[in-house]
Amino acid sequence: MGWSTVRAPLSPGRHLWQGDEACAEGAIAAGCRFYAGYPITPASEIMQWMAHRFHEMGEGIFIQMEDEIASVASVIGASWAGAKAMTATSGPGFTLMLENIGYAIMTETPCVVVDVQRAGPSTGQATRPASGDVMEARWGAHGDFEIIALSPWSAQEMFDLTVRAFNLAERFRVPVFVLADEAVGHMRENVVTPAEIQVYERERSAGLAPFGSEADDGVPPMPAFGQGERLLVTGSTHDPWGYRKVSDSAVQDRLTRRLVQKIRAHQGEIIAAEPYMADEELDVLVVAYGFTARSARHAVKLARQAGIRAGLLRLITFFPFAEEAVLRHGEKARNILIPEMNQGQVVREVQRAMAGNANRVHLYAQTNGEVICPLRILSEIKRLVET
Amino acid sequence: MSRQLYGYLRTESFPTPFCSGCGHGTLMAALIRAINSLSWDMSEMLFVSGIGCAGWIPSPHYAADTLHTTHGRPIAFATGAKLFNPRLKVVVIGGDGDIASIGGNHLIHAARRNIDLTVICANNMIYGMTGGQVAATTPPGAITATTEAGNPDRAFDLCRLVEAAGATYVARSTVYHVVHLVKILKNALQHRGFAFVEVLSSCPTHYGRRNGAASPTDMLNLYKGLCVGLDSASRDSATVQGKILIGEFVRGDRA
Numbered sequence: 001m002g003w004s005t006v007r008a009p010l011s012p013g014r015h016l017w018q019g020d021e022a023c024a025e026g027a028i029a030a031g032c033r034f035y036a037g038y039p040i041t042p043a044s045e046i047m048q049w050m051a052h053r054f055h056e057m058g059e060g061i062f063i064q065m066e067d068e069i070a071s072v073a074s075v076i077g078a079s080w081a082g083a084k085a086m087t088a089t090s091g092p093g094f095t096l097m098l099e100n101i102g103y104a105i106m107t108e109t110p111c112v113v114v115d116v117q118r119a120g121p122s123t124g125q126a127t128r129p130a131s132g133d134v135m136e137a138r139w140g141a142h143g144d145f146e147i148i149a150l151s152p153w154s155a156q157e158m159f160d161l162t163v164r165a166f167n168l169a170e171r172f173r174v175p176v177f178v179l180a181d182e183a184v185g186h187m188r189e190n191v192v193t194p195a196e197i198q199v200y201e202r203e204r205s206a207g208l209a210p211f212g213s214e215a216d217d218g219v220p221p222m223p224a225f226g227q228g229e230r231l232l233v234t235g236s237t238h239d240p241w242g243y244r245k246v247s248d249s250a251v252q253d254r255l256t257r258r259l260v261q262k263i264r265a266h267q268g269e270i271i272a273a274e275p276y277m278a279d280e281e282l283d284v285l286v287v288a289y290g291f292t293a294r295s296a297r298h299a300v301k302l303a304r305q306a307g308i309r310a311g312l313l314r315l316i317t318f319f320p321f322a323e324e325a326v327l328r329h330g331e332k333a334r335n336i337l338i339p340e341m342n343q344g345q346v347v348r349e350v351q352r353a354m355a356g357n358a359n360r361v362h363l364y365a366q367t368n369g370e371v372i373c374p375l376r377i378l379s380e381i382k383r384l385v386e387t
Numbered sequence: 388m389s390r391q392l393y394g395y396l397r398t399e400s401f402p403t404p405f406c407s408g409c410g411h412g413t414l415m416a417a418l419i420r421a422i423n424s425l426s427w428d429m430s431e432m433l434f435v436s437g438i439g440c441a442g443w444i445p446s447p448h449y450a451a452d453t454l455h456t457t458h459g460r461p462i463a464f465a466t467g468a469k470l471f472n473p474r475l476k477v478v479v480i481g482g483d484g485d486i487a488s489i490g491g492n493h494l495i496h497a498a499r500r501n502i503d504l505t506v507i508c509a510n511n512m513i514y515g516m517t518g519g520q521v522a523a524t525t526p527p528g529a530i531t532a533t534t535e536a537g538n539p540d541r542a543f544d545l546c547r548l549v550e551a552a553g554a555t556y557v558a559r560s561t562v563y564h565v566v567h568l569v570k571i572l573k574n575a576l577q578h579r580g581f582a583f584v585e586v587l588s589s590c591p592t593h594y595g596r597r598n599g600a601a602s603p604t605d606m607l608n609l610y611k612g613l614c615v616g617l618d619s620a621s622r623d624s625a626t627v628q629g630k631i632l633i634g635e636f637v638r639g640d641r642a
């Protein structure tokens with residue numbers, strides 16, 4: 001229980017993997033032994049790789065379900081049976097999953113949900129990248145809650161952040177999102193895997209209340225079905241032992257506050273953002289994530305060559321949002337540019353973080369189903385410096 | 388319910404939330420009787436239910452692991468738990484709206500897979516919890532909160548549906564025929580593979596009141612008059628026109 005170091009399932013070394021495959025390998029390395037999914041472009045390769053690897057390993061349960069609703073439902077069922085469990089999808093399937101994701105939030109069920117984003121709305125362009133689901137991940141389930149969402153920018157991070165997603169899910173008893181995009185999911189590059197992996201295992205102690213804690217930000221232990229605990233698990237508002245309390249306002253208040261606080265009070269453990277040439281006074285700070293951050297880093301390099309003091313802050317986590325890092329770097333910048341494959345989602349979080357200086361914050365929106373080219377970002381940087 | 392069965396229940400959760408005359412209390416006790424007659428250990432059992440009055444039969448009343456899920460999805464949740472821990476004896480209990488309407492897709496796919504679950508559908512032919520709206524199981528012509536002039540649609544024959552989807556045990560009983568019901572539930576629990584039991588369960592509050600069976604006894608008499616045992620009539624014979632057949636329709640080996 002808690003943190004431990006385990007031997008990686010593969011011998012350490014370099015692997016030429018697609019992002020989707022690296023994600024599946026990361027899940028297996030983190031201890032995922034239950035996968036349920038439904039085919040959807042551009043995430044199907046994750047499912048196929050899980051099926052292939054479980055078969056090869058002779059362990060792990062794979063099932064292709066009848067739809068995405070059933071996929072995440074069976075993931076939650078398996079998690080309560082003791083599994084580290086995952087599903088992966090793209091926009092249309094992610095939308096279908098949201099009700100049960102809310103159930104996982106309410107019942108404090110650890111699991112990982114990967115969304116390899118494609119261009120929408122609706123069926124949109126299934127093989128084209130986009131970042132249109134960021135706020136859907138944050139607010140899509142109904143009700144009042146806090147979530148954790150990670151943003152990989154490479155095949156390497158599809159591996160690393162999927163491991164991290166499992167650790168965070170187990171640590172905080174929450175569903176954790178890996179919000180990739182089609183470009184990262186389908187890109188093929190070298191991934192270096194280690195000999196040992198740091199993993200977190202949920203606390204399973206018996207005899208304690210599985211849905212309550214003395215602390216307002218506590219994470220209660222989660223025994224498994226079949227452990228003899230006679231667990232009462234419900235998506236209705238419940239007391240610390242799982243009894244439904246559907247009209248007790250004090251229970252509703254205490255539960256929903258803890259569901260938010262157990263993440264917010266520990267956000268220092270969760271939030272990750274990486275600065276690149278951003279530790280000084282800047283003409284332009286670019287805040288970027290996912291595949292777009294690769295273009296942004298190149299654009300920053302080119303801007304520096306052109307004598308512009310440009311820097312990058314790359315978001316590795318979407319939520320909880322890296323307000324403090326954005327503010328710290330943003331305060332030293334005359335302009336802040338957020339290139340996004342949507343018409344303005346993360347930019348609003350940045351504006352909020354910059355509070356009184358929101359007028360420094362500029363969006364570059366590209367929503368044509370193509371990745372944002374470094375030269376586009378460079379010309380935006382130049383335009384901001386000139387005006 | 389006799390006191391010897393109290394060990395199967397979280398008695399602190401009583402009284403149940405069901406209306407007086409609701410069939411779900413009878414079903415709740417019948418299933419415990421079946422489990423007791425098999426001497427099964429409740430700590431090895433998982434009961435999965437969804438949203439609706441019938442979802443409250445196991446949760447919180449049964450002293451076992453219970454998973455009270457979202458509306459329509461209990462079979463999908465149960466599938467994950469059973470696959471990861473096959474030692475769990477997993478029983479799904481839900482109403483007709485939950486299991487056969489919003490959750491109809493999961494029902495037929497679980498039957499197709501012949502996964503080792505026992506699914507009990509408490510069919511009261513109406514949406515009870517939400518105030519008596521028409522269901523996919525409401526008989527044609529019946530009056531409901533959303534069909535004042537009578538239900539214009541036909542009702543599912545759930546047993547035929549699940550049989551066609553590949554279930555290897557399919558049976559129907561009612562809360563009037565309690566001895567029969569306990570026997571059927573016992574067989575369903577012991578079946579290895581996908582077992583489906585449709586239990587006609589009375590909702591005097593919303594179905595009976597609007598359809599000439601306002602009292603609990605009227606509803607039970609309705610079942611008594613309407614049901615014909617499978618052993619006394621063939622499934623397709625003329626004598627069962629307008630009647631409801633009860634009994635075991637499929638009792639196969641695990642495919």
Ligand code: SF4
Nearest residue numbers: 405406409440515590
């Ligand atoms: S509304 Fe109908 S089904 Fe629900 S508890 Fe009352 S009688 Fe039973």
